Amino acid sequence: MSVVPEQPDHPDQSDPSLRLLWRHRTASPEEPKSKRGPKQKVSLDEVVDAAIDLADAEGLPAVTMRAIAQRFGLGAMTLYSYVPNRDALLVLMADQATGRAVLPELPEDPRKRLELVARLQYDELRAHPWLLEVQDVRPWLGPNMSDRYEWQLQAVDGLGLSDLEMDQTVAVLMGFAGNIVRSEQMLRRAEKVTGMTEAEWWAANYDTLSEVMAGSHYPLANRVGTAAGEAYQAATDPARELDYGLARIIDGVLAHVAEGSPD
Amino acid sequence: MSVVPEQPDHPDQSDPSLRLLWRHRTASPEEPKSKRGPKQKVSLDEVVDAAIDLADAEGLPAVTMRAIAQRFGLGAMTLYSYVPNRDALLVLMADQATGRAVLPELPEDPRKRLELVARLQYDELRAHPWLLEVQDVRPWLGPNMSDRYEWQLQAVDGLGLSDLEMDQTVAVLMGFAGNIVRSEQMLRRAEKVTGMTEAEWWAANYDTLSEVMAGSHYPLANRVGTAAGEAYQAATDPARELDYGLARIIDGVLAHVAEGSPD
DNA sequence: TTCAATTTCGTACGCTGTACGAAGATGTCA
DNA sequence: TGACATCTTCGTACAGCGTACGAAATTGAA
Numbered sequence: 001m002s003v004v005p006e007q008p009d010h011p012d013q014s015d016p017s018l019r020l021l022w023r024h025r026t027a028s029p030e031e032p033k034s035k036r037g038p039k040q041k042v043s044l045d046e047v048v049d050a051a052i053d054l055a056d057a058e059g060l061p062a063v064t065m066r067a068i069a070q071r072f073g074l075g076a077m078t079l080y081s082y083v084p085n086r087d088a089l090l091v092l093m094a095d096q097a098t099g100r101a102v103l104p105e106l107p108e109d110p111r112k113r114l115e116l117v118a119r120l121q122y123d124e125l126r127a128h129p130w131l132l133e134v135q136d137v138r139p140w141l142g143p144n145m146s147d148r149y150e151w152q153l154q155a156v157d158g159l160g161l162s163d164l165e166m167d168q169t170v171a172v173l174m175g176f177a178g179n180i181v182r183s184e185q186m187l188r189r190a191e192k193v194t195g196m197t198e199a200e201w202w203a204a205n206y207d208t209l210s211e212v213m214a215g216s217h218y219p220l221a222n223r224v225g226t227a228a229g230e231a232y233q234a235a236t237d238p239a240r241e242l243d244y245g246l247a248r249i250i251d252g253v254l255a256h257v258a259e260g261s262p263d
Numbered sequence: 264m265s266v267v268p269e270q271p272d273h274p275d276q277s278d279p280s281l282r283l284l285w286r287h288r289t290a291s292p293e294e295p296k297s298k299r300g301p302k303q304k305v306s307l308d309e310v311v312d313a314a315i316d317l318a319d320a321e322g323l324p325a326v327t328m329r330a331i332a333q334r335f336g337l338g339a340m341t342l343y344s345y346v347p348n349r350d351a352l353l354v355l356m357a358d359q360a361t362g363r364a365v366l367p368e369l370p371e372d373p374r375k376r377l378e379l380v381a382r383l384q385y386d387e388l389r390a391h392p393w394l395l396e397v398q399d400v401r402p403w404l405g406p407n408m409s410d411r412y413e414w415q416l417q418a419v420d421g422l423g424l425s426d427l428e429m430d431q432t433v434a435v436l437m438g439f440a441g442n443i444v445r446s447e448q449m450l451r452r453a454e455k456v457t458g459m460t461e462a463e464w465w466a467a468n469y470d471t472l473s474e475v476m477a478g479s480h481y482p483l484a485n486r487v488g489t490a491a492g493e494a495y496q497a498a499t500d501p502a503r504e505l506d507y508g509l510a511r512i513i514d515g516v517l518a519h520v521a522e523g524s525p526d
Numbered sequence: 527t528t529c530a531a532t533t534t535c536g537t538a539c540g541c542t543g544t545a546c547g548a549a550g551a552t553g554t555c556a
Numbered sequence: 557t558g559a560c561a562t563c564t565t566c567g568t569a570c571a572g573c574g575t576a577c578g579a580a581a582t583t584g585a586a
Contacts, residue, residue, distance in 0.1 A: 014467055014470070014471040018468060019471065025478050026475055035531090035532095035585080036583055036584045036585070037530090037582065037584080038532065038533050038534075038581075039532095039582090064573065066572090069535095077534075077535050080576095081534075086574065086575090135445070141472070146484060154483060162490075163490035163491070164491060165507060167499070168503070171442075171499070171504055172439070176438065179439075182438075205281060208281050216406065216410075218413045220413055224430050227425075227426035228430060231427055236430070240427070244428060245434070248515035251518050252511035252514035299551090299552055299563055300551065302552085302564085303563095327543085329543095339544085339566080341565050343544075349543065
């Protein structure tokens with residue numbers, strides 16, 4: 001009950017990223033701190049946007065403090081008056097990127113609702129694949145992430161799921177969408193590193209593969225691999241995997257609610 | 264048809280990691296290269312094992328060339344006579360770690376088969392969480408990964424799925440297991456970074472959160488979050504998520520094969 | 527006008543992967 | 557046996573990373 005909000009022997013345990021995440025919605029917008037000192041030349045939003053654009057264009061490893069600062073003609077250390085460290089910046093990027101998507105109205109049909117949740121996530125992750133690599137602490141607590149989560153829960157609300165099941169269903173759909181994008185990323189990365197297309201790589205390594213695998217037999221893997229290679233000219237096709245897996249998962253969820261309360 | 268296997272203007276396009284991966288199963292075991300020169304003081308397997316142990320204990324970032332070399336009293340650069348670069352080592356680690364698991368016999372019941380595939384992957388990733396971060400090019404082509412894949416295909420064989428669907432079903436199960444482990448990792452990482460348990464963090468940030476979220480309302484998220492917080496003392500519980508999601512996915516797959524061939 | 531607060535940022539440190547080249551060890555061949 | 561080719565070992569060095577530190581510049585308030 002002290003007037004002093006922070007005591008030396010009982011330091012503020014609250015996460016510093018939290019206030020940063022919610023800087024636009026806090027009642028007292030932007031704690032004034034003090035009016036003195038030079039104004040910041042660019043806004044934090046601009047910094048985060050630049051970092052997002054950089055990550056979109058060149059991947060997360062290209063998002064270095066020096067590279068971001070250079071975009072504004074600033075020194076690298078200047079960024080540390082905006083953000084405590086790089087990880088905090090990644091959290092802000094994740095939430096801000098999430099805020100760019102518009103959340104469409106949810107259709108009536110339950111199947112279409114669930115599908116929309118997964119496909120929106122899929123599209124977003126394709127636009128910002130680096131989001132998959134931001135595995136930082138609690139980025140989901142930002143304002144845009146929270147809006148998203150609320151919207152996702154609306155999609156699974158009223159189906160007959162328990163509260164816990166609603167959360168878990170959303171998690172399954174989100175995770176599944178992420179995995180598809182990860183597959184795509186893997187292929188793209190492989191093509192970049194090797195400088196060959198998928199088909200070219202298999203052609204270039206066919207001899208080595210058959211020599212090396214001569215002592216082992218993989219009847220099923222061979223059959224399935226051949227089928228896949230004929231269907232599309234690669235080992236896997238993430239787009240079809242999306243359709244198939246999504247259908248199975250939604251089937252399973254809807255079957256579950258149907259059996260739980262048979263009308 | 265040249266006797267010379269490699270020509271200067273048509274360099275070997277085959278992936279150098281491939282032969283390294285299959286070094287134990289190749290017909291001509293260990294290309295002799297030439298008998299001259301000192302013997303290597305440790306074997307490649309030992310190096311890879313040490314790297315795996317290091318990753319298990321301290322995480323993938325701790326797996327530096329210098330750290331691995333130090334375990335054997337070697338200089339960092341010495342490792343480059345074993346492996347072309349760090350990424351290649353990660354690929355070897357992934358396959359070798361996969362080889363440590365024993366693949367149990369598959370049960371008769373289709374549901375139990377699919378569950379076993381997912382739970383084996385889950386257990387393995389919990390033992391080696393860094394496997395989730397090894398996103399390198401085609402590590403799945405190693406001998407142990409190939410064995411695993413063949414085994415996984417056996418689990419979904421005979422259910423009535425097409426070849427493509429078999430592959431996709433395995434992918435969905437594997438990806439799902441990975442996502443659960445990722446959730447667990449996220450929690451563990453958060454607790455390590457903040458130095459608080461999940462419950463402590465929520466307590467420490469309760470005031471900030473309610474202040475900051477004052478201007479927004481999340482009726483569903485609040486309800487679901489409260490339910491989750493009461494059920495277990497954290498925001499999520501990966502273990503239950505595993506049971507729930509796995510049941511739904513398997514339901515969906517089995518319903519799919521049932522409808523495809525009634526009887 | 528003075529001063530405290532704030533932003534800016536040059537320098538430096540420890541860490542990373544790894545290129546380069548020297549030094550040492552070993553087997554083969556004359 | 558001596559000479560040599562081939563291999564392993566590894567010290568040094570470099571570029572790039574996040575960021576700690578502290579000085580300089582800038583601004584509003586007193």
